[in-house]
Amino acid sequence: MSELQEKAINTEEEPQWEKLGTQEERKWPTKTEFTPEMLVEMEKMLPSKLNRVVAASLAGCIHCGMCSEACHYSVSIPEDKTLVPAYKADRFRKWYKYRYDWMAKVFPSFVGAKPLTKELADEMYDKLWGGCTMCRRCTFNCPMGVDYGMMVRAARHIMQKVGRIPQHLQDTVDTHYNHGNNMAVPQDEFVETIEWIEEELQSEDGCENFKIPVDKKGAQYFLTLNPREPKYYPLTIQATAKVLNAAGVDFTISSRYWDLTNYAMFNGDDADAKLFATWQAEDVKRLGCEYLLAGECGHGYRALRWELPNWVGGVPFKITSVMELMAEVIQQGRIKLDKSVWAGKRFTYHDSCNIARSGGVTEPQRLIIRACVDDFVELEHNREEGFCCGGGGGALAMPEFTPRRLAAGKIKADEIRATGANVVLQSCHNCTDQLKEIIHHYKIDAVVMNLAELAAPALVL
Amino acid sequence: MENQVSHALAILEEPVQYVCLLFMASMYAIKIYQLVKKPFPPERAELKGDRTAGVIQSMANIFRPWGMESSRKNLYFYTEFMIFHIAVALTIGSTFFIPLTPQLMTPTVSAVIMVFMGLAFLIGLRRIYRRLTAPEIRIISAPDDYFAIILMTVFFAVGFVTMYLWIQGKPETGWMWVFFLMTTFFLIYVPFSKISHYVLYPFGRYNFGMVFGGRGVLNRASHDLSWDPKLRK
Numbered sequence: 001m002s003e004l005q006e007k008a009i010n011t012e013e014e015p016q017w018e019k020l021g022t023q024e025e026r027k028w029p030t031k032t033e034f035t036p037e038m039l040v041e042m043e044k045m046l047p048s049k050l051n052r053v054v055a056a057s058l059a060g061c062i063h064c065g066m067c068s069e070a071c072h073y074s075v076s077i078p079e080d081k082t083l084v085p086a087y088k089a090d091r092f093r094k095w096y097k098y099r100y101d102w103m104a105k106v107f108p109s110f111v112g113a114k115p116l117t118k119e120l121a122d123e124m125y126d127k128l129w130g131g132c133t134m135c136r137r138c139t140f141n142c143p144m145g146v147d148y149g150m151m152v153r154a155a156r157h158i159m160q161k162v163g164r165i166p167q168h169l170q171d172t173v174d175t176h177y178n179h180g181n182n183m184a185v186p187q188d189e190f191v192e193t194i195e196w197i198e199e200e201l202q203s204e205d206g207c208e209n210f211k212i213p214v215d216k217k218g219a220q221y222f223l224t225l226n227p228r229e230p231k232y233y234p235l236t237i238q239a240t241a242k243v244l245n246a247a248g249v250d251f252t253i254s255s256r257y258w259d260l261t262n263y264a265m266f267n268g269d270d271a272d273a274k275l276f277a278t279w280q281a282e283d284v285k286r287l288g289c290e291y292l293l294a295g296e297c298g299h300g301y302r303a304l305r306w307e308l309p310n311w312v313g314g315v316p317f318k319i320t321s322v323m324e325l326m327a328e329v330i331q332q333g334r335i336k337l338d339k340s341v342w343a344g345k346r347f348t349y350h351d352s353c354n355i356a357r358s359g360g361v362t363e364p365q366r367l368i369i370r371a372c373v374d375d376f377v378e379l380e381h382n383r384e385e386g387f388c389c390g391g392g393g394g395a396l397a398m399p400e401f402t403p404r405r406l407a408a409g410k411i412k413a414d415e416i417r418a419t420g421a422n423v424v425l426q427s428c429h430n431c432t433d434q435l436k437e438i439i440h441h442y443k444i445d446a447v448v449m450n451l452a453e454l455a456a457p458a459l460v461l
Numbered sequence: 462m463e464n465q466v467s468h469a470l471a472i473l474e475e476p477v478q479y480v481c482l483l484f485m486a487s488m489y490a491i492k493i494y495q496l497v498k499k500p501f502p503p504e505r506a507e508l509k510g511d512r513t514a515g516v517i518q519s520m521a522n523i524f525r526p527w528g529m530e531s532s533r534k535n536l537y538f539y540t541e542f543m544i545f546h547i548a549v550a551l552t553i554g555s556t557f558f559i560p561l562t563p564q565l566m567t568p569t570v571s572a573v574i575m576v577f578m579g580l581a582f583l584i585g586l587r588r589i590y591r592r593l594t595a596p597e598i599r600i601i602s603a604p605d606d607y608f609a610i611i612l613m614t615v616f617f618a619v620g621f622v623t624m625y626l627w628i629q630g631k632p633e634t635g636w637m638w639v640f641f642l643m644t645t646f647f648l649i650y651v652p653f654s655k656i657s658h659y660v661l662y663p664f665g666r667y668n669f670g671m672v673f674g675g676r677g678v679l680n681r682a683s684h685d686l687s688w689d690p691k692l693r694k
Binding site for chain 1: 667
């Protein structure tokens with residue numbers, strides 16, 4: 001029972017639900033095209049975005065072309081050479097060189113420098129929003145160590161600040177800003193959903209005493225969720241809660257800032273990213289939890305595990321993920337799993353870029369999978385070398401680029417098909433949606449599941 | 462006439478080179494200063510890996526063709542890259558050895574350098590061809606890219622002939638003049654060209670090693686199950 005509910009019962013009053021998010025709602029003024037005034041603003045902002053990594057990445061490309069085989073866009077759509085990472089990044093780099101390259105001061109064309117014009121800005125918009133998921137696979141294949149992810153994020157922020165951003169992506173950030181989660185789930189509706197899921201969980205055999213505690217102070221783990229879960233995929237919450245209960249994990253879900261997503265990571269707005277991270281960090285402190293536990297969400301994991309401490313200036317709690325926790329309880333023998341549940345099916349696993357390449361988590365997932373199934377086949381490119389599915393970087397929130405996003409998923413679809421897997425496992429909701437779409441688009445006979453959904457049915461209770 | 466050539470060549474080989482070298486060093490110092498004065502992104506998260514080890518691995522990436530898929534899949538390209546850059550180092554070295562310690566430039570040493578210059582010349586030609594013909598390379602190429610590779614290729618050709626003549630006991634030739642004139646030009650031009658990428662290389666690799674080493678992506682012992690020995694003891 002949640003603290004709010006207890007309070008309500010004790011005082012015999014209806015729970016006082018909070019207005020989460022900011023008190024004054026915001027609608028970011030987006031623009032449909034670049035104007036001269038916007039370009040002037042962008043010129044003013046550029047220096048502030050040039051930290052050492054971004055500056056070295058802008059100056060360091062030698063146009064060797066080694067990145068051309070690393071990008072899911074350029075590999076899946078080979079006929080369009082403008083999707084080669086170096087070309088895409090050059091839309092930003094040309095402007096940078098025009099401002100900072102010594103040779104460009106005298107001979108701009110000689111080094112490929114260009115002033116920031118509407119045409120160049122339009123190309124930046126097309127290639128850096130709609131042609132890059134900031135997956136950093138090219139970074140890992142760049143001899144010079146150019147960090148495309150950080151560079152593209154800097155460019156996106158400059159464009160976002162002047163209002164030139166895909167509308168739906170900014171709407172997602174605004175919704176989070178206005179409501180405390182990116183799907184505007186009201187607090188009462190969320191708590192009701194969790195209560196309903198708890199009832200469903202308790203109706204399963206052997207789960208009669210399982211709980212999904214809300215706002216439990218002093219719980220060891222503060223479990224966070226992707227808003228798609230309470231909205232569209234409640235069974236994934238049920239599955240996660242089932243595994244955690246079976247392992248005897250002391251966890252809770254907050255009725256307030258339970259959303260682990262942070263789409264400001266995609267639009268580059270550090271102020272919003274910091275605000276969302278601060279809400280969550282304060283909520284963990286409010287409940288006095290030892291761990292902030294990221295649910296199965298790719299960018300959410302990275303946002304919490306690696307970026308949140310930077311945005312809020314350090315945290316007094318530890319941060320881990322459901323994948324790592326599940327692997328740990330399996331290793332410790334705290335849960336037993338029956339592989340026969342999944343007999344006859346072949347599984348493969350897609351590594352989310354933000355969990356593997358930018359997050360450093362690759363083996364716990366495999367430990368979980370091997371504990372649950374016998375027939376597991378790796379994708380040709382896996383772990384930190386895996387191709388992006390095409391749904392990262394906020395791509396699913398940019399419907400204007402959907403045809404390109406689906407086309408860019410071809411390499412992943414081909415690799416899935418080659419495994420002959422019936423089930424594609426993953427640990428990310430953006431990956432879930434993209435994988436489902438490309439599996440349908442490329443006519444592959446497979447289903448998509450996350451790791452909790454894999455482990456929960458195999459539990460021996 | 463011969464004495465005049467010798468005297469002028471001596472000036473070109475030493476005082477002029479020193480002045481130009483000083484200029485180049487100054488330009489690089491400014492370039493490096495401009496970069497290091499920018500803030501490095503903070504990392505306050507609890508690290509999973511060793512940033513120092515990550516930096517070392519990242520810096521050593523050049524000697525680990527298996528470390529990147531792009532090298533692993535293009536071993537021929539990687540081999541060319543190594544030969545080309547060894548030739549660059551040897552050629553730069555020879556511009557110091559010839560005037561300062563000519564006794565080190567024995568026929569054997571000179572022959573080794575000459576072979577590398579010859580190979581680098583051929584590789585240069587192939588790289589020019591690639592830049593002109595591969596659509597994905599042509600689309601990202603600026604005049605600076607073409608000029609840099611053509612310049613280096615010509616430099617290797619001149620160096621090859623110069624070394625050959627040096628081995629034949631003909632040190633003071635027109636080829637030697639051209640070789641040192643080109644060296645002089647390089648010292649002045651390179652800080653403004655893409656050829657100066659070697660100054661940026663350590664920064665890029667350092668940044669990569671710091672970020673991904675700290676996150677435990679680099680330096681994983683193997684794909685075994687002991688993924689995180691620091692995980693809650």
